[in-house]
Amino acid sequence: MKGCLYKPMKLIFLGPPGSGKGTQAKMIAEKFSLAHISMGDILRQEIKEATEVGKEASSYLKNGLLVPDDVVNKMAAKAVERSAEKGFVLDGYPRTKYQAEFLSKVTGIDKVIYIDVPQEEIVKRLTGRLSCRKCGAVYHVEHKPPKKAGVCDVCGGELYTRDDDKKETIVKRFEVYNSETKPLVDYYGGKIAKINGTGGLNEVLERIKTSL
Ligand code: AMP
Numbered sequence: 001m002k003g004c005l006y007k008p009m010k011l012i013f014l015g016p017p018g019s020g021k022g023t024q025a026k027m028i029a030e031k032f033s034l035a036h037i038s039m040g041d042i043l044r045q046e047i048k049e050a051t052e053v054g055k056e057a058s059s060y061l062k063n064g065l066l067v068p069d070d071v072v073n074k075m076a077a078k079a080v081e082r083s084a085e086k087g088f089v090l091d092g093y094p095r096t097k098y099q100a101e102f103l104s105k106v107t108g109i110d111k112v113i114y115i116d117v118p119q120e121e122i123v124k125r126l127t128g129r130l131s132c133r134k135c136g137a138v139y140h141v142e143h144k145p146p147k148k149a150g151v152c153d154v155c156g157g158e159l160y161t162r163d164d165d166k167k168e169t170i171v172k173r174f175e176v177y178n179s180e181t182k183p184l185v186d187y188y189g190g191k192i193a194k195i196n197g198t199g200g201l202n203e204v205l206e207r208i209k210t211s212l
Contacts, residue, residue: 008087015115035083064172
């Protein structure tokens with residue numbers, strides 16, 4: 001652990017939808033002064049700004065499907081190159097073997113944090129998830145409610161249920177995860193640090209820190 005603070009680590013966070021990988025990736029990035037590169041956030045921003053990429057990506061996100069590899073690869077390469085010196089946490093990328101192969105031509109990776117949570121637990125978590133329209137902060141109606149209903153504690157923005165957090169879409173996202181993304185655990189082999197993702201946020205965070 002000692003020394004890591006000064007080393008520009010290059011990490012990937014891998015895990016099923018709702019495993020908490022986004023929240024953990026953000027915390028680890030902050031702690032170690034690394035860039036947090038969330039492909040989901042990048043795509044949602046493109047959609048908000050109604051760019052060409054955003055228009056193409058929109059229906060994939062709504063339906064819980066993966067945006068075509070070539071589209072996300074280009075954006076990931078740009079973000080990775082920008083953060084090469086600082087180090088980065090890649091959150092939600094790569095999600096297919098093709099993306100992982102592309103990434104290997106752009107950069108090396110030090111470690112892949114794989115957050116493992118049973119599927120039943122995840123369905124429970126995702127069906128109550130709320131996100132802030134403005135800053136992307138994530139809440140849960142039961143486990144992490146905002147102080148004031150419908151309002152973000154951090155920035156006062158409006159809270160909403162992402163289209164892809166609706167029940168039908170969650171099932172689809174799971175299928176896609178199992179068939180496309182889970183095989184990356186084998187692909188990364190010795191680089192994988194498997195983390196038990198159940199329990200409180202800080203408990204999981206400590207497990208990740210210990211693995212670095
Ligand atoms: P996330 O916020 O990581 O759950 O991502 C939300 C949605 O964005 C996913 O369900 C996909 O539709 C899309 N997406 C995010 N990352 C990728 C990726 N690496 N490849 C393809 N689609 C992605």
